[in-house]
Amino acid sequence: NAGVMQNPRHLVRRRGQEARLRCSPMKGHSHVYWYRQLPEEGLKFMVYLQKENIIDESGMPKERFSAEFPKEGPSILRIQQVVRGDSAAYFCASSPSSQGSYEQYFGPGTRLTVT
Amino acid sequence: DQQVKQNSPSLSVQEGRISILNCDYTNSMFDYFLWYKKYPAEGPTFLISISSIKDKNEDGRFTVFLNKSAKHLSLHIVPSQPGDSAVYFCAASPFGNMLTFGGGTRLMVKP
Numbered sequence: 001n002a003g004v005m006q007n008p009r010h011l012v013r014r015r016g017q018e019a020r021l022r023c024s025p026m027k028g029h030s031h032v033y034w035y036r037q038l039p040e041e042g043l044k045f046m047v048y049l050q051k052e053n054i055i056d057e058s059g060m061p062k063e064r065f066s067a068e069f070p071k072e073g074p075s076i077l078r079i080q081q082v083v084r085g086d087s088a089a090y091f092c093a094s095s096p097s098s099q100g101s102y103e104q105y106f107g108p109g110t111r112l113t114v115t
Numbered sequence: 116d117q118q119v120k121q122n123s124p125s126l127s128v129q130e131g132r133i134s135i136l137n138c139d140y141t142n143s144m145f146d147y148f149l150w151y152k153k154y155p156a157e158g159p160t161f162l163i164s165i166s167s168i169k170d171k172n173e174d175g176r177f178t179v180f181l182n183k184s185a186k187h188l189s190l191h192i193v194p195s196q197p198g199d200s201a202v203y204f205c206a207a208s209p210f211g212n213m214l215t216f217g218g219g220t221r222l223m224v225k226p
Contacts, residue, residue: 042218045214048213056212103161103164106160107158
């Protein structure tokens with residue numbers, strides 16, 4: 001009964017490069033959420049996806065950031081032309097599709113460092 | 116504007132005693148509340164949740180209380196154990212959508 005998987009666990013990128021973060025939800029879960037945690041802060045919502053659909057991207061920066069959850073494969077959070085301020089821990093969470101089940105289960109996170 | 120606030124950044128408790136972590140919220144649209152526990156370099160672990168139609172939910176050593184009129188919830192851990200030492204986040208959700216997190220409270224349980 002695997003939990004939420006994220007890879008890589010650690011990612012180092014130079015300014016201007018692209019970062020791709022992957023998330024595989026728990027088995028049977030069709031809702032995926034991405035959150036970002038800056039140092040010494042709480043987690044901040046970025047985007048909510050279901051298979052092949054973006055449901056809510058109100059927390060996503062308008063530029064350089066994009067997310068997808070294809071029919072097959074993991075969800076991807078993509079950050080283009082990274083800057084130092086993108087250095088943070090990025091967490092993915094998943095939840096079941098059944099109504100009324102609102103608990104979200106988190107992966108171990110990807111720690112992005114931009115040098 | 117912080118919609119979910121945890122005003123105590125840290126709390127120190129003796130092993131065996133009660134730990135009480137507090138959380139306040141401002142958005143009346145929140146109808147589901149959750150507590151997570153987080154160790155360094157790991158993802159948050161779900162602990163317990165409560166719907167706005169209830170005022171108490173209990174699971175083993177963990178009890179969450181919700182006071183809707185005061186827009187306040189608390190997590191009680193009894194008895195506290197050294198392994199409970201971690202950062203605790205409260206989170207709130209409107210209709211099962213995205214979670215809004217508080218800033219966290221670092222709990223230290225001393226043996």
